[in-house]
Amino acid sequence: QVQLVESGGGLVQAGGSLRLSCVASGNIFSFNVMGWYRQAPGKQREWVVSITTGGSTNYADSMKGRCTISRAIGESTVYLQMNSLEPEDTAVYFCYGDRSFGPRSWGQGTQVTVSS
Secondary structure (H helix, E strand, O other), X not given: OOOEEEEOOEEEEOOOXXXXXXXXXXXXXXXXXXXEEEEOOOOOOEEEXXXXXXXXXXXXXXXXXXXXXXXXXXXXEEEEEEOOOOHHHOEEEEEEEEOOOOOOEEOOOEEEEEEO
């Protein structure tokens, strides 16, 4: 079973940047789609961005223009570069992966806190 481990969260001031990483224990090409969700306190988990094995990307309107998802295939890693962060971006960010079969894989989450 491929495991996903996120890192890179932390505390940043409004307007700052963070780069989150999601390392897969196996080949990321075992996933058709990988991406990120986030969950703010008291709110439902919200989809943020995804990338396919073909490299196609999709972004939620809330983060469009402020974040970029990318892959380092040789490192089995997916990155989320976030810029111009706002206090409303404060949340736990979860990496996920979808295969053609079986349940969705989730990472344990990494906390992002943006101070005003």
